Amino acid sequence: MNIDNKISYMATEEFLMNIVICDDEKSICAELENIIKSYASERKVKIQTDVFLGGDTLTKYLCREEGPDIIFLDIEIPGYNGVVVGDYIRRVLENEQIFIIYISSKEQYALQLFQNRPFDFLVKPLQKKKIFAILDSIYRIVGKSNFDFEYQNNGVKYRIPYRDILYFQSEGRKINIVTKQKTKTFYGKLSEVENKVPEYLFLNIHKSYLVNFNYVKEYTYEWIRMLNDDILSISKMNRATIRRKIMEREADGFSNG
Known part of the structure; x- marks a missing residue:
């Protein structure tokens, strides 16, 4: 060796x-x-x-x-x-x-x-x-x-690798794609975004937020802190589900079975 x-x-x-x-x-x-x-x-x-x-x-x-x-x-x-x-x-x-x-x-x-x-x-x-x-x-x-999220803005198609996306934010009729470097915006619905992205990678914590699990820095029962220190609220109706999913992910990660 x-x-x-x-x-x-x-x-x-x-x-x-x-x-x-x-x-x-x-x-x-x-x-x-x-x-x-x-x-x-x-x-x-x-x-x-x-x-x-x-x-x-x-x-x-x-x-x-x-x-x-x-x-x-x-x-x-x-x-x-x-x-x-x-x-x-x-x-x-x-x-x-x-x-x-x-x-x-x-x-x-x-x-x-x-x-x-x-x-x-x-x-x-x-x-x-x-x-x-x-x-x-x-x-x-x-x-x-390695796959990309594809969206359209003003008739032009764009791609952003999933690995670069911290979270999606719904703001009225607009969707903000937040990365470590910048934020991109397009018109759409968060529910449609959720249907497109990998389920294992993104977590719906609120009607306004869809977060990349890999970039969750800290969490409580009420909020999540992302890698860029943005603090995002977990909706009351989602709190039990989010807590369960996080605990399941931790259990999967630390299991030795």
Whole structure:
């Protein structure tokens, strides 16, 4: 196993998935690499991996290189621990695209990690079946997230990638598409937008708001704070449903079944 060096698993798929493994146990790194290599071979996909043994070397890598698609991140690692590294990715680098999968021998960490918006949580010993299921889910999401939302304004058609959209806002007869950089507007109905976008990705919290689940920074029973710090109200009639959906999503992310 080559530590801190790229290893490419060539396959027929054109899309290259970059995966980082960060764990201070070399045996875990080797085991994960073998499982990922097996996945690449069985699924006929192209994967490239980097391995790091500490959080400090990983953060140095992340600050100077384009972020990977996936990070398998142990919580108890030397240097910066996994929680600090996750916070660095989300808050300092402002990167919401990386799928973070935490690894630990202790399950009680799960609730502390929500602020870093991890995709999943693995409890040691690792299970090949579980890792395959996680990678399958990510490939499905990546494929769907690469699709664009198409709308029309003044007779001209436009496209915005779903991954760039924080939320949709209904304002009278207009729909605002809010992204991190700017807001686009077109005439339409939020119900029609909801029927077009991926159900797994967008959450209807109010008659005026349809939010991208990946960019929810914080939530209470009454409101949601988005990545850009916009606070959006959850309608009274939707509160129980939204709470249930969020809890289900957390449970799915942290399950080890």
